[in-house]
Amino acid sequence: MSEKETGQSGGSPEASGVTVSDIQELIQRKEEIEAQIKANYEVLESQKGIGMNEPLVDCEGYPRADVDLYRVRTARHNIVCLQNDHKALMKQVEEALHQLHARDKEKQARDLAEARREAMSHGLGQSQDLSPAQAFAIVNSISPGSPASIAGLQVDDEIVEFGSVNTQNFQSLQNIGSVVQHSEGPLNVTVIRRGEKYQLRLVPTRWAGKGLLGCNIIPLQR
Numbered sequence: 001m002s003e004k005e006t007g008q009s010g011g012s013p014e015a016s017g018v019t020v021s022d023i024q025e026l027i028q029r030k031e032e033i034e035a036q037i038k039a040n041y042e043v044l045e046s047q048k049g050i051g052m053n054e055p056l057v058d059c060e061g062y063p064r065a066d067v068d069l070y071r072v073r074t075a076r077h078n079i080v081c082l083q084n085d086h087k088a089l090m091k092q093v094e095e096a097l098h099q100l101h102a103r104d105k106e107k108q109a110r111d112l113a114e115a116r117r118e119a120m121s122h123g124l125g126q127s128q129d130l131s132p133a134q135a136f137a138i139v140n141s142i143s144p145g146s147p148a149s150i151a152g153l154q155v156d157d158e159i160v161e162f163g164s165v166n167t168q169n170f171q172s173l174q175n176i177g178s179v180v181q182h183s184e185g186p187l188n189v190t191v192i193r194r195g196e197k198y199q200l201r202l203v204p205t206r207w208a209g210k211g212l213l214g215c216n217i218i219p220l221q222r
Contacts, residue, residue, distance in 0.1 A: 018099045026093045033089065037082045043075040052076055108205060115186050115203045116150045133160040135192055136170040138220045146214020151202040153215055157191035173217060180204045180212050 044050050047067040056072060058064055135158035142149050160166065163179040179187065186201040204212035 018096045018103070020100070023093065023096050023100065026089060026096060030086065030089050030093065033082050033086045037079055037086065040075040040078045040082070043071055044079075047072050052079065111186070111203050112147070112150055112205065115201045116152075118201050133190070133192070133197065134167040135160050135220050136165075136167045137162070137173070137176070137217050139191075139215055140218055141216040143209050143214040146207055146209055147203055147205050148213045148215035151189070152198070152200050153189070153191070153202065154193065157193050157198075158220060159189065159191055159217065160197065161188065161190040163187040163189070173219065176217060 050067055050072055056064055056069055063069055137159040139153055139155055139157045139159070142153055142155055162176050163183065165175045165179055169175070183204050186203045189200045189202045191198050191200065206212060207214060
């Protein structure tokens with residue numbers, strides 16, 4: 001193998017900078033190494049089907065004349081080096097995937113924590129003395145530890161706004177489902193609770209329970 005090939009197989013992406021592109025590049029390099037290993041095994045196969053361990057001398061101890069000894073030795077050496085590179089590269093791929101997943105998990109936890117802090121500091125503590133707005137749906141159940149619970153939603157909260165959905169454009173619960181499925185961050189949710197209006201921030205996300213919210217919402221019958 002050349003020094004360039006050996007150098008490319010060494011090192012690992014830094015934990016803070018791992019991206020999907022980095023992992024795709026590692027996988028591409030892995031496939032290239034596997035192709036080189038296969039090519040070298042084909043060289044051995046072309047030499048009377050000789051493998052990695054068959055002797056290169058005849059029964060009398062003389063170098064075999066029926067195979068190209070130089071090609072066989074070179075192919076064997078390349079296979080050993082490439083297999084070592086492949087092993088090291090697989091370790092890099094595993095570490096990079098672990099780092100990427102850990103970073104995504106940390107980001108999700110930070111987003112949920114931020115949403116909860118904002119809900120507690122700016123939502124639940126700030127009732128507004130504005131004229132009551134018309135609600136279109138009501139929360140009739142909340143699962144403990146769910147995104148809805150973390151955001152501060154409570155049973156019997158009457159929903160005035162849910163993201164871009166409000167009384168004027170609400171037609172069915174599919175409107176809310178569409179907003180949740182296409183959300184790319186926290187959703188602003190306005191509810192009426194015991195006659196007072198509260199602003200909450202809800203982050204739809206996968207959790208231990210079903211769905212992305214962990215609550216049940218039904219249309220409000222007027």
